[in-house]
Amino acid sequence: MFSSKSMKCNGINKYSYRYSVSASTKIQVSVSYLFEKKWYQSIPKKKKSPQDTHMVLVFIPLSYRLPTALVPVSYNITLWPRLRPDPNTGLYIFTATSSRAISPYRKVCKIRCSGEIYILYASADGGGSAPSIVSSWMQPKTQYLITQLNNKLTQGQKYQLYTEFTGELADDLAGFYRSEYQEDGVRKIVATSQMHPTHARKVFPCFDEPAMKAVFYITLIHPPGTVALSNGMEKGNRFNCVSVLFSEIVNTTIDGIAVTKTKFEPTKKMSTYLLAIIISDYTHLSYSQGDTLIRIWARRTAIEQGQGHYALNVTGPVLDFFQLYYNISYPLSKSDQIALPDFYFGAMENWGLVTYRETKLLYDPLTSSNRNKETTATIIAHELAHMWFGNLVTLQWWNEVWLNEGFASYVSYLGADHAEPAWNVKDLIILDEVHRVFAVDALTSSHPLSSKEDSIILPDQISEQFDVISYSKVHRAYYMYSITHYSMKNSDTRYLSHFAYSNTVGNDLWNHLQMAVEANNVSLPRPVNDIMNCWVLQMGFPVVTIDTTTGKVSQKYFLLDPESNIKVKSPYNYEWLIPVRWMKSGEVQRDIWWLMEKEAVNLEMCNDSLWVLANINITGYYRVNYDHGNWERLITQLNSEHQVIPVINRAQLMDDAFNLARAQLVSTTLALKTTSYLLMETEYIPWQSALDNLHYYYLMLDCTEVYQPMQDYIKKLVTPLFLYFKNMTSNWTHIPDRLTDQYNQVNAIRMACRTGVTECQDLTTTWFKQWMDSPQENLIDPNLRSAVYCSAMAAGGEAEWEFGWWQFQGSSVASEASKLMSALACTKNKTLLERYLSYTLNPAMIRKQDATSVITSVASNRVGHSLAWDFVRKQWEYMFTQYGVGSFSFASMISEVTARFSTEAELQQLEEFVEENSAVGFGSATLAVKQAVERTKANIKWLHQNKQEILDWFNSQIQA
Template sequence: MGKGFFISKTLGIVGVIVGTGVVATIIALSVVYSQEKAKNLEVVNPHTTPSTAKDPWENYRLPDSLSPVSYNITLWPRLVVNASTGLYIFTGQSDVVFRCEKETDLILIHCNKLNLTLLSLTGLDGATAPTIKKSWLEVPTQFLVIQLNSNLMAGRQYELYTEFIGELADDLGGFYRSEYTEGTSPPVKKVVATTQMQPVDARKAFPCFDEPAMKAVFHMTLLHAHGTVALANGMNLVNVTVNGQDVTRTSFEPTPLMSTYLLAFVVSEFGFIQSPEGEKVLIRIWARKQAIAEGQGNYALEKTGPILEFFEKYYSSSYPLTKSDQIALPDFSAGAMENWGLITYRETALLFNPASSSNGDKEWIATVISHELAHMWFGNLVTMKWWNDLWLNEGFASYVSYLGADSAEPTWNVTDLIVLKEVHGAMSVDALASSHPLSAKEEDIVRPAQISELFDTITYSKTYLNTFQYSNTVYQDLWKHLQMAADSTPGLELPASVDDIMNRWILQMGFPVVTIDTATGSINQRHFLLDPDSVVDRPSPFNYEWIVPMKWIKNGNDQTPYWLQTETATHLPMKTSGSDWVLANTKVSGFFRVNYDSGNWDRLLTLLSTDHEAIPVINRAQIVDDAFNLARARTVNTTLALRTTLFLQREREYMPWQTANKNLGYFFLMFDRSDVYGPMQAYLNKQVTPLFNHFKTITADWTKIPEKHTDQYNQVNAISIACSTGVAGCEELTTGWFKDWMNTPENNMIHPNLRQTVYCSAIAAGGMEEWDFAWRMYKEASIASEADKLMYALACTRVPWLLNRYLNYCLDPEKIRKQDATFTIVYIAGNVVGQSLAWDFVRTNWDHLFNDYGGGSLSFARLIEGITRRFSSEFELKQLQQFIEENAEQGFGSATLAVDQALERTKANMKWVAENKKDILTWFTVNSA
């Protein structure tokens, strides 16, 4: 699935030292379990497991007695309200052919929220079907249970036929509806019937064996009204008018052998553009007709073909289908979903308009398309056996998405941005005692509510794909094939087997901090915890030790790489004298933090202050991020971390500035309600003023945009930080641009790159007039990325009653779409004025949010993290504990882990503030002068 939601746990399998492509990808940035950020899953301790269930249907896992062969499914979604029920519905019929693997008198097949109207069983190829004794729906485990009067025979095939009715709800899961308006006089509501099956919602569309290992071939047929178009995984084969009814019947090519969660089908009135005739693979971009007419699909069409070709070469394997449809949906819970042949996207992840979309929007589209296309092989062709190994799909797709995007946009250097967008964010969560290993035991991930937050990966070997195509694997299969690749690579020497190296990263949570003493040359590692006093009660099979590859430089020169295999080691070449300095983890090729003796820290900070470009730009960002996190873990003084920001007066590159801004953001969260705030503002004002003036100069007084991709990002940083800290001329600049737009709404001259920060700054400086104008523009926006910028900026107002009104809008899907509601609340909570308002709102409306917006949505977990990130007092801790107690009975769904992390973070914040506030106030006061 594509990125776009809550970062839960990421494990970085560290950068390899040797210069071989195979192993460098093996143990390289498998850090990307994070932002998959959109996969509606969760991890909690199982309440019902196979060992405790009394009857087979009380288990959450299918027995191994039956396996599907093929499905023949016909569905008819009604895109108008049913007069008798007042609901949108669909009707359907399904034939599933299955093979009996073990003799049994019981059929269990997943079925959820469907009203079955007909059920029959037939024997195939001469087999006699037993008669049905009894059948019922087992709601907790989501099974259709069919007890038979005699046994199914092992080795024989049978056909189960069902007819059913389901609701085409707006819950963003299974077979659901999405709505939008078209036209202006008056606007006409349009309804789309679409799908999101991952992880366990195919069972809401038709009865099925809904586990990833239960692969089958799917024959799809859709009935739909004239004037609509039907899409599915395969190419449409036949369109016929059904006699006596105003509908069209569209049948599709059968799918390859695949898992149920990859099934997709859509009925809509969308338009499309397509690749030229004669291409090996037909590529089509689908969206609202207005969006297609405005050219919003052109960029996606331009890049999909080249990225697909890149992966064919990268995998040495042809794309196995005849077409690749990409469709942008108005309502979609994730960023995108890798359905084979019909990839579904949020509009912001596929549609681009040069007149209103930023360079960040374009990068997002390129990387999400790349991520989903990577899955066509790694995930779709070869699939994990069970959800506990979901990281096999997701981490790898996240990593190679940057490679695919880099091939499509080589001037961007997006592969460097993995450090900012994946590694740093992953570490911030994996440093908590409430983190968890990358790979869980299969028996611990049982219920639908548990199949969550399990995304990460690495890999390379093409033999793996060839061996396991159209089948399922476990992570040990991958290690075996990577070992084969390593063994066949001349000159490659690993310190241990691939199995031993990699299992240390996936079977134990967390990551190490490596400490180098340059006075002695000794190195040691220990489990890094953001709160060193937190209790780690999860046992580790490796005693929290990792095999760590050390790439390092000394006085600016690359040194011989070194493997750290034990807790402590002596490596004398790291010993220094005089002004020598050592920098480890160059280019951040490994997933660990680095600490040094005080002498080496002083020499690095002196170098930053005098000749910062002597240190690679990625490592300048790394020094800042490591120092701030080591300070939060009380490993180094907080003043040392703050000293790493002194060189920013001379820094013009994006990565160090972005990293410093993110880390100082934590200081603002902790102190923007205290007397530290003033000196802190004054210090950052002093540091950012040269950057603001730099961009003013190189853009000819803000009349053009920098050419370099990351410079465009840093121009946004310069304006955003300058305006928020009161740099002279900044607020006048942004409010002036915004007023010009208010005077001529049809002519927005603010550059798309700058719009979000300009909107936010102007709305913060303004009042009701600015807010109401922005709200009107939000509601009228025909481009999703523009609407998203305004949605964020509307939360920037400092007027409490406007923020309260905005919060209440989140309960009305006509005003704020369900897919956006939790994000909007989090944006408001990020505003110091809105923090308490958002917290009160969520507590007051928790039942409604939980029941109507679903405990299974990953953005729901983001909600808990977002509204509690500023918590740092005893009073807030007690409020949080009370909130948890009051809602313990119904639980927190996909926010369960986020609640535990919120408690841990709040306690750590309280301790950190108490220990550091005095020194921080003194430091900012002295250095802001």
């Protein structure tokens, strides 16, 4: 029935096909998507049929978006992936049929959708007649399928558009793809999917835009003994009481091949990017919570080892929390979550069938760390938050990615906190979200949260929107205006209920928040829309400066490089409406004071003897600067009784000071002075903030004469912390009770070993040697393994590296393999690092999903930085064309590989790299490349201006 011959042309799959007869015309169908705005002329070839011969000349204006005159109602899709290669071509293929119910809002004679190459015909529902198909063709520079009809479709009538097609089940991790793994010495194949954001069109012809929602009826044909999963419950599943008597999971034969055919319940009305289809040899854990069946799917070995139990146990409480928080029941009958061996993203919120990397979903109680456990809890909370915010109510277009991702990031911490209240994960938002987004949003190459719809069109442009700005900035802005817990929850419920199964824009959310504010008589200085849009529609953030001698409070657009040229105009002239929470020494936190102009005066902040501290607990998305006297009073307080200042603000004082120094708003010496109190600090959040900021100093200075004095100073700070945890854990024999203490224990060991504390280095090399002597018995505490492995690999030679590589290859636990994969990049042996980089070109050695992680890990090693950069320059074209959807991670790779650039020679290399690869392109890393150039220029200036001052300060501290 279907041909399997295939070839690749310019990275796009092209499949052979045969013609199908509809009414009077044989047709050929191809698809692309719009890449440029111009008029396009299409001249289809002659097609002969028994009834007519004709040539069609069509002129159409290319549009950036699918027309809204025609919308999908439902899809009926049958997919049959072959989990063995075709004996003639060696390719893995899938065959399929698809019937789309479509309905015109007005009369049209052309059908446009997205897809690959198909054959099709049309019919009308309800007994009416359908226009015959005159011709179908592909617009070469688009991903549009254009179908020309001989008559117009009738408004309000439903039509069926039928297609048959063949595709390749490739290993490109996009669309419907192939994942492979070894289990008990047997090579196994998983057919799985990743439709987000624009890959559904690779699988079946569809209206591949988030606003064009429809119901999906899915049937999967698969080998007997395998399991088929999709968004809906399998019909005939024993948990489905209605259909169990009429099972639609049947064994049959097709063309003499024994197969199982599984039909699924229809989905809710949803976007194409949320569709999921998976066939595997997996098994699962399950339990029912109310009317919802919860299942965790993974490799049989992983399930047998208990790696799915934690995810199963945490899912129920998280679902319960969101149902209460939104006051809307979970709308599906089941919640499947599955761990995939090959998956580029951390996770994907497919409605009812969430897909994960194995490291994100699976937790092994014997080998995984509590950091792995926290990651599993928070990412499950993030994806389940999407079941309502993103899936039930969906963004209108990709120019407002924050509307899906930002809110999910915000509430994921609330869900994880409900599931694991002892962790206090909400405090980690400052490190994980705020500090991370500050670093990018302080560049002129940042971008607003919302852009114009017609500026985000191409798939690469869409992928670029999924960055730290969209995920992390909005949830801090949103939190600033969580005026009362009730009003926020109430507005979310009204918003979700009002727009259920449809799409929204950002202002819809603000309007419902305004309704809640008014209903609860909350006083705001301006309407919610005005307050929020100054954060959403302009990029960047302010620095608020408080002069305690005069009471003057002012705001200014904060840029890491104050001399950089701002090319993007702001509708608000880079001014913000800022809520300021503050306190004086010896006093409790004050109520919010609003800064609504460039400058204002608050005389209560005047004081020459008491310190003033603003942005208490970092509720606001801004940095704070003070007059020099107030800075000195705050530093004195830190050095005398640091606990008086809230722990989150201790972290923020250092982060603000270091970044204000980079922006030339305070001296570098003042920034460094904020770290001196760390001799007495034992809390994780301030320590991690300090290490994050000192990391920039390592990047800039580890190849200069400043390196050793800097090492000596940090060694002086970290030694008391190392001894503190040695005592707390009774010489490393116990695990600290608090999660943040466990994290800081890792910091103590990592930095003590890195800076040359002999006791630490002896400890880690001894532990690793004991493991090498008894490979089947790894006694290293799972929480400490990442630090111990790296330290031992850096101190060791080829024997340690080969042992680590052997353990990596044999690990059946993804989190353990991930720790080893990072540690292998810690060696100081350049030959081993070069070999390791070469492995990323071979998916049998390093999976495609992990290739960029290996490269960035090598780049973070001061010995491996230049090797990683040379490798990226040499292999860019190969990686760009072969990594498929993995290019999504190119942005972070470019950022990490260029992070150390601080010389004119490196800037020249970077600019030459950009020029040499302009024809190849940079895809989703385009913005990251611009940011790398901007950062490098800023680094060059910073190093020239600050190196001597830093050297002098470190020397003075070591000699003291």
